[in-house]
Amino acid sequence: MVYHSVAQVPKEFKKNWESTPQTVQARVGLDTLIYDSVRINLLDLGYFDVNFLDVDWNGNLGAYDFGLERILYFPKSDYMNIKEYGDGEGRGPREFMNAYDLKFDKNQNIWLTDVGEGRISQWSKEGELLQIFPPSKKYVLPARLAVCDNNTLFVISEQYSNDGFYQHIGLDGKHLKSFKKVDNHFFQFPSYSDGELDCDQQGALYHAGIYREYIRKYDYEGNLVFSRSVVDFEPNPKDLIKEEKEGLFGKWYTRIENIRRASGDVVVQDGLIYVGFSGKKPGEAYLGMIDVYSSTDGEYKYSFTFPYRTQEFTILNDRVYTLEFDENEDLYLAVYRLPKFRLLTEGIR
Template identity: 25%
Template sequence: MGCEEDTEIKNGQNYQSFWQSLPQEVEKRSNKGILTVNDSLLLSERYDILDTSSLKINGDNLYIEDQAQQKIYAIDKHTLNQKASISISEGRGPRELTRLGSFDVASETVVISSINMQKIQIWNTDGSFRDEFRYKNLHPRRIRLNSNNNMVILSNFFFVDGERNLIQVINSDGNPVSGFGKVSKENYSSLKAEGHMLVDDQDNVYYAGYSEHIFKKWDPEGNLIFSVKSIDNYPSEANYAKMEGANQKISRYLEHAYFNAVGSTIYKNKWLIIHGGSNSKSNQSKIDIYNRNNGKYLFTVELPNKTGHIAADDQYLFVIHKIENEKYLFEYNIDF
């Protein structure tokens, strides 16, 4: 599952290996302790949200995805009152999805992707439907919106024949605009390409690997700004198992795989990464803080409970926690 890496990092579009990266020169974490809780509430009790799977922030609103009910809730971040919701019918017909996938919100627009249906839906934030289209061979694992309302897609192909761009930009009509993050047949794996993607207010694109401990950033034109490893210098090839038969190839994560980013968000000049770690039974979550401009590790803070969903504004860190099989929305003071 591993790939041979070139010895030289190359800037721009002609970057040789998607997984090639420079090491972090840090011996251990600098831990600043546990963040202070400002407020919390039980999601099922307040909003009847049953199964939260994603959290976004846009202006004055939080957006929470509930896969169990195929809904996205808009909640005022100041009053915590529900303002609107988007309900998607389950199915394979028009305006339907078999399962909610990744979503994003910017200005008055909500986009939702379905990787198994290869479909993208566009909604207004008031809950009214706008448009949908299918995009053959896009495989939209993550979807984000930039300032032009173009959609930035992280693809998750089952296999790659030749060379492909993992990150593709399309417009609201579904037409291609650009692509970058090139991978080849020799060094691609759908497991290795799992990760989290962000787009900042200047349309820079960030990628944090899930089982590959890498962080990458591109400018709006797709030129590579940096590609660095996280501070966890583990051999990522030890995360995967591969079995090949006469007619099939099966890849999976090993039981004791060591995971990198299980979630991320941008806060001012910092990139916050929820550290995945191994399959430990610790009830706390570590958030590693990196410089968003160069990928350099800064320090670590902790949360008292596990999470994979965070979003930040200038004052608070919003987090979804699972505590004794119940989902809670927490608001933490950001004091760093």
């Protein structure tokens, strides 16, 4: 079913966390990503629990290994000469308690949020610890992270702050602004910190919510530009909320795992938003997709499919970098290309 305006969409589609639904109710495209040249078995190299994949403007990759509790740096030369940064688990300046997100800045430095220590650290591409922002009541437990080209950061706080859970911060650690307050925040579940963040060249913030099933755009000042649904294509067969429980702060909830949902991975480039979509079909692994939206209004455009079950992805120009699993559940780092005719259709170079 294709709707030509939001006003035509039936009421039952509009109940999606106060987000405007998509006018198209079925995916289009579904071209499979094209293998490029790189597919490395990370388990063979001793890396078992890798996450938070990101790419700098030169094609070098960064990630985090929860088995080693270290930052991983993959030089573009062959991605095999992997460097490890940090000193493992702990509370020292070069140690980590609960890493939560990793991003590059425009100077190829690495930024990491540590929700366990309530701090943000910056590392050079050679592994030198450049600075640490100490705990602050303004960004209590920094979780999801976006590093913008205008020398600012956006962070979602894992712990609720009365000022709002989005925090805008300078690269020197100066707090610039908080926004998006939540009423009755202990009753807000799924968690508002689920998902992933990215910025565009104008410093606008994009948030793809995992369990809230939305993509949102905020301008530099924190004003909401749009909030759009991402689940109209395949509504989940089960309610997201499993049951209510009484806890220390009142009602709490259990969420149902292994259902189709937006994965939270989000990359913004060339006027498009690339959002990962993951989950499982009954009885089999669900490979997942990249759904593509307009960064102007959040309107859906088309989709790509992953050739393997994908845990993480990031994009630079027409290259898609993934952390994926094969049929034996071995973890791989792989590089793909976006199909050319889709790029030409959208005018992407």
